[in-house]
Amino acid sequence: MTARTNRQWILTARPQGDAFEDCLAWREQPVPEPGPDQVLVRTIYLSMDPSNRIWMQQASYIPAVPLGEPMWGVILGEVVESRNPRFRPGDLVTGMGAWADYCLSDGKGLGPVPRIPGLPLQAFTGVLGPTGLTAYFGLYDIGRPQPGETVVVTAAAGAVGSMVGQFAKLRGCRAVGICGSDEKARWLVEELGFDAALNYRGGPAELRRGLKAACPSGIDVYFENVGGWISEVAYGFLNLRARIPLCGLISQYNAAEPQPGPRNMDILLVRRCRMEGFIVLDYMDRAGEMLREVGPWLADGRLKWKVDVDHGLETAPRSLRKLFSGGNTGKLVVQVGEEPAA
Amino acid sequence: MTARTNRQWILTARPQGDAFEDCLAWREQPVPEPGPDQVLVRTIYLSMDPSNRIWMQQASYIPAVPLGEPMWGVILGEVVESRNPRFRPGDLVTGMGAWADYCLSDGKGLGPVPRIPGLPLQAFTGVLGPTGLTAYFGLYDIGRPQPGETVVVTAAAGAVGSMVGQFAKLRGCRAVGICGSDEKARWLVEELGFDAALNYRGGPAELRRGLKAACPSGIDVYFENVGGWISEVAYGFLNLRARIPLCGLISQYNAAEPQPGPRNMDILLVRRCRMEGFIVLDYMDRAGEMLREVGPWLADGRLKWKVDVDHGLETAPRSLRKLFSGGNTGKLVVQVGEEPAA
Incomplete structure (x- = not known):
């Protein structure tokens, strides 16, 4: 000082x-x-x-x-x-x-x-700060994954995404991450325990093939951090009554012009999907609820950060x-x- | 025969x-x-x-x-x-x-x-067929309007839209329709009792001005029948925790190429909105529930069709x-x- x-x-x-x-x-x-x-x-x-x-x-x-x-x-x-x-x-x-x-x-x-x-x-x-709260309540409160369901998260190697995938696993779901490098994908699978992780940099056709292999039962929760063409590809795999917690649209924040939404929003209609925006500020008073569940996971090393x-x-x-x-x-x-x- | x-x-x-x-x-x-x-x-x-x-x-x-x-x-x-x-x-x-x-x-x-x-x-x-069921359950079950809230419906002079606006009024909401001619707009207000109706054919800037005047407290339920630029304009007026029953996207069905979604989906995030697709087939077994409420409205002429x-x-x-x-x-x-x- x-x-x-x-x-x-x-x-x-x-x-x-x-x-x-x-x-x-x-x-x-x-x-x-x-x-x-x-x-x-x-x-x-x-x-x-x-x-x-x-x-x-x-x-x-x-x-x-x-x-x-x-x-x-x-x-x-x-x-x-x-x-x-x-x-x-x-x-x-x-x-x-x-x-x-x-x-x-x-x-x-x-x-x-x-x-x-x-x-x-x-x-x-991170894990006990706003990004951890975001992942926790966005996944569990908005996404409401059930054991056995498939959760796909974008920006999966980021602060929120890396928690979302682990929280999905800890509640008995299949966790699939989409990220920007093979190294990150390895980290997600080998260190954090994701079931699969896909590098989106190969483009839409490769991502589509990757999701098809990684999500044999489709997608039940698509945790949205990114927007743009990645979402469009992922929408194709949404199951009936899938949930989309709308957490971020980072692909668009630096764009000079507003970017269009996915071209296949009709899928949300036909498959009765629910997309819902949320902001971590709304959950600040429920931090204690998170700590009670997450504390033990941190203490015994099941949750990595x-x-x-x-x-x-x-x-x-x-x-x-x-x-x-x-x-x-x-x-x-x-x-x-x-x-x-x- | x-x-x-x-x-x-x-x-x-x-x-x-x-x-x-x-x-x-x-x-x-x-x-x-x-x-x-x-x-x-x-x-x-x-x-x-x-x-x-x-x-x-x-x-x-x-x-x-x-x-x-x-x-x-x-x-x-x-x-x-x-x-x-x-x-x-x-x-x-x-x-x-x-x-x-x-x-x-x-x-x-x-x-x-x-x-x-x-x-x-x-x-x-119509009113007692699939389109009536669509309007009834789409508005009440997915849109969940509360008395005093503002409901905006697109394709408002159509089979579903004309019911949605009346159902909104009958539950104590403000009802605003978006339609394709001045004549339809007059019909909605003068015959069906909508609080306001706007002809979208004047383009985005005029629709924006119209919505601003017609929705002084913003939009709480945006009943989506159309998609495209009309939605993009309407999103600008969505209130915190607004609901978007996703019923149809008629502006897109005849397009040769898939059409992009609204460019301002970030509003759904920032304002914590919920968009949810639905299909009337899911509500067929609840038709009796609708008839009990709508029957008297039909009998005494409060609901027009x-x-x-x-x-x-x-x-x-x-x-x-x-x-x-x-x-x-x-x-x-x-x-x-x-x-x-x-």
Whole structure:
């Protein structure tokens, strides 16, 4: 805590198309003082999420980041000063913060991070953070897989996808992942226990052949993280009354023009499928429910998780890029500051 | 019943694009004899449905019509000969039949049509037939509108749409229809009691302005009959947790190439919407449930219905065309034979 300077990434323009890095500018300012009811949080980990890209561009389930302000992100940090009775210096917290060394918060979007012996703090950026909640409730609450059913997840080697497939297995389903490299596919099958994993980079015809072999009984839950042509191919395998939790459409976030939906939506009609959008914010108050089931899986090693760490706030825009180019495996974070001693 | 000849429309090819009439050929054959357990049905009314176009082309929730066979359709007819113990000559029946004067059935797809004093037989082709069931269960079971919510329905002057809007009103909702002419829009508002109706032919910008004025509280249920750009405009008004019963995509059935889905499916995610396909066949065994609620509405005139009748089997292909060109209002049927004396 010797830094008197607060380094920040400022959003300077709304990105048009792919080049979102150009819309972020580095700025150094004095560390701010907390006002009444505010806390000052020192960033330890900055979560890299596809939603960062959305927040740069437009209002969604939250407003867009205002131009001229620090970029928003989910952070894990340490309270260093507090004028809010809920928080004390030294508390570890997670929630909405800024792409900065420090940020102020009124505490409303912050939750406590417990110290659990043997569990690295990084677990709270992924499996026990928003992405874990997203996977858990998106699959179980929206997807409602039954034992023996087939669950297909896209962006399967990502933070959410890698959990979805494992959660599917842990409830007795067949889990099939779609990902962007053979190496990721091997990781999903050999390390995480997916029944099959397919590299989509061979194109639609190859993916179709792959799904046909990997899903001999069709698809009962298609966990949507990607959109575009991959969805169109997968729709062809949907079973009667299949469910599609609509979690993300990452193939479209960097497009300069809005991208069309799948050309075979008639399948949703004919096969009586249900597609449903959801946002993790709606499930924050049910985190305890997840922890009760997932805790033991973490403790005995049945549930595996991986955090891909980039180092230094200055890498954040390049790090975010990886989500769109397929450059990460597991949960991607930027380490901005040191973890406090346990 | 003097006809010894069975006039029929035969499907000769799978339609490519718009010109489905070219795939139907007129044929005259002797009236067939029923085999064991079969009935011979004389067609009175032939229902014109968008699904006819699908059945010409491809397997869906039922197989495609085989080439060289009579075109399939929903009929209302009279049993003229029976070797099936469930049916007697003179029984009125409805269900899957053929575009023909007569067809054979094993009785499995046929249900009885009761004679109700004061209720024209034509009611069983629309409001009390499959289209009424479609509107009833699609809206109430899939759409689940609550009193005070706003329901928007496309193809609103059609057989299903005109019922959906009235069912919405009868459960205390605001009903807004989208249709293809000013005359239809007037009919929806002035005769059927819709709160507003919009003619989509002015294009996307005009429809957007119209919806903005007609749906000041947004859209809670978007009953989908059409697809394409109309849906894309409507999605912009979807409220948090809106429901989209996916009933039809008529804008796409005549397209030579599969048509892309809406370019703003991210709205379904961000606003946590639910889209769900359904098929009326799944609700056939719940028809009694509908009759109990709808019967009194019909009896006291609160629920209005209209049947648009074309005359003569030879008009069937031209009649079907009307569904796609916006040429009908209400339920479209072809009268093939005379109603029996009551």
